[in-house]
Structure formats: C-alpha cells, structure tokens
Amino acid sequence: TFNGTWKVDKNENYDKFMEVMGVNIMKRKLAAHDNLKITIQQDGNNFSIKESSTFRTAEINFTLGVTFEYSLSDGTELSGSWVLEGDKLVGTFKRKDNGKELKTWRVIVGDELIQTYVYEGTEAKRIFKRA
Ligand code: MYR
Numbered sequence: 001t002f003n004g005t006w007k008v009d010k011n012e013n014y015d016k017f018m019e020v021m022g023v024n025i026m027k028r029k030l031a032a033h034d035n036l037k038i039t040i041q042q043d044g045n046n047f048s049i050k051e052s053s054t055f056r057t058a059e060i061n062f063t064l065g066v067t068f069e070y071s072l073s074d075g076t077e078l079s080g081s082w083v084l085e086g087d088k089l090v091g092t093f094k095r096k097d098n099g100k101e102l103k104t105w106r107v108i109v110g111d112e113l114i115q116t117y118v119y120e121g122t123e124a125k126r127i128f129k130r131a
Contacts, residue, residue, distance in 0.1 A: 001042065002089060002106065006113045008036040017117055017124030023074060030054065031073075037131060047082070078102060103111035 040048040055073035080093030089106040113128040
C-alpha cells in the first residue's frame with residue numbers, strides 16, 4: 001500500500017531531468033533540497049495526495065483512469081492520469097505548453113517508495129522513506 005507519509009531521502013539524476021524540463025539552475029539548486037513530503041491516502045480508486053515542500057503545499061485528488069490537471073511548482077501545467085498496473089502506480093501526463101509527454105511511476109520497494117520520472121528520454125528517480 002502507498003498509504004502514509006513519505007519524505008524524500010535521495011534523488012537520482014534529478015538535476016539533469018529538471019534541466020531537460022527547462023528548469024533554470026537557480027531553481028534546480030533549490031529543488032534538489034525541497035524536502036518534499038507527500039501523504040498518500042487511497043480509498044478504492046480515489047487518491048488524495050497532500051504535498052508539501054519548501055516551495056508550497058498542495059492537495060491533489062484524483063481517480064484512477066480519470067484525467068486531471070496538475071501544476072508543477074514552477075507553474076508548468078500538466079494534464080493526465082494515474083492507473084494501477086499491478087502494484088505499480090503509473091502516471092501518463094502531457095505538458096500543456098508543448099504537448100510533450102511526462103511519464104512517472106511509483107513503486108514500493110522494501111521500506112521505500114521510489115518515484116521514477118521520464119521526459120524526453122531522460123529518467124530520474126526520487127526515493128522516499130516513511131516519515
Ligand atoms: C501526485 O500524484 O503527486 C500528483 C500528480 C503528479 C503528476 C506528475 C508529477 C511530475 C513531477 C515532475 C517534477 C519535475 C520537476 C521539473
């Protein structure tokens with residue numbers, strides 16, 4: 001289960017990923033230490049995500065398979081949806097500004113939640129531990 005509160009512990013290739021996303025160096029430096037915390041509450045097909053970081057707090061609600069809108073902390077808007085593929089939560093989003101795809105998935109491995117992001121062939125991971 002994904003339920004619970006997760007704190008980012010480490011990043012892999014996240015700086016490069018953000019660069020490909022077009023995030024400037026100043027913002028990338030800050031984003032590398034954003035202390036991202038997410039609280040996930042799943043109720044059947046409905047998810048509630050509470051997000052908090054040094055940039056903002058946000059609450060996102062979505063239903064598996066149903067398209068919704070999400071804004072990144074720099075204002076970039078995405079539209080897409082999450083589905084469950086076995087134990088893997090798979091998100092397929094599109095940037096509204098350029099139509100390009102951002103894929104992401106969440107898996108639980110041992111006591112960690114690993115979120116992978118792929119954009120324009122560049123992959124990054126953020127690895128979370130239970131808070
Ligand atoms: C959620 O489930 O947490 C809400 C929806 C998340 C959509 C995908 C998030 C992609 C974030 C990419 C970070 C890129 C920084 C440039």
